[in-house]
Amino acid sequence: MKIKSICVYCGSQNGTEPLFMESAARLGEAMAKANVALVYGGGARGIMGGVSNAVRDHGGIVRGIIPEFLLKKEGAGEISAADPDIIVVDTMHVRKQRMFELSDAFIALPGGLGTLEEIVEIMTWAQLGRHDKPVAFLNLNGFWDPVINLLDHMKDHGFIHTANLVRPIIIDDVDEVLEKLSDAC
Numbered sequence: 001m002k003i004k005s006i007c008v009y010c011g012s013q014n015g016t017e018p019l020f021m022e023s024a025a026r027l028g029e030a031m032a033k034a035n036v037a038l039v040y041g042g043g044a045r046g047i048m049g050g051v052s053n054a055v056r057d058h059g060g061i062v063r064g065i066i067p068e069f070l071l072k073k074e075g076a077g078e079i080s081a082a083d084p085d086i087i088v089v090d091t092m093h094v095r096k097q098r099m100f101e102l103s104d105a106f107i108a109l110p111g112g113l114g115t116l117e118e119i120v121e122i123m124t125w126a127q128l129g130r131h132d133k134p135v136a137f138l139n140l141n142g143f144w145d146p147v148i149n150l151l152d153h154m155k156d157h158g159f160i161h162t163a164n165l166v167r168p169i170i171i172d173d174v175d176e177v178l179e180k181l182s183d184a185c
Helices: 018-033 046-057 092-100 113-127 145-156 174-184
Strands: 005-009 037-040 061-067 085-089 106-107 135-138 170-172
Touching: 005 092, 005 113, 005 174, 018 037, 018 046, 037 046, 037 092, 037 113, 046 061, 061 092, 085 092, 092 113, 106 113, 106 174, 113 135, 170 174
Parallel strands: 005 037, 005 106, 037 061, 061 085, 106 135, 135 170
Antiparallel strands: none
């Protein structure tokens, strides 16, 4: 199966390392050039803005899903709620369901609690048999190492009961994202 869209979970802040924003821009450019649509949280700031701007700047397809209450907080109002690339929904639950429905694969770039919550939920859905779409962490400079170690710890102690269904792909180099996600399909 060819990947037509990737859901990118990531921070609405830039983070502390320039590599995070640089990688977001490189991923967005690569997705646009490969004709892979971006599905993301709809924000215009931080890493979210970096990925979405790069996709747009290189002629790619962007599908941002954002609850109305986050329009100002995540800067989507700067893009404009009337932008056809942005779908405004009522709740976070609807946002996550729409992102899931529109995506062939999922990847977490550096981010905070929202990013962590979203990627863990999508892994939980895989564990429950709701999907078998590829799930990955872009582990820039070991950003996700603590989470990866925690997942191993939970598995080792018998709490990830279907570990074969919860196998996120760990990617250290942004230039390998499209290839590794495609290989996993």
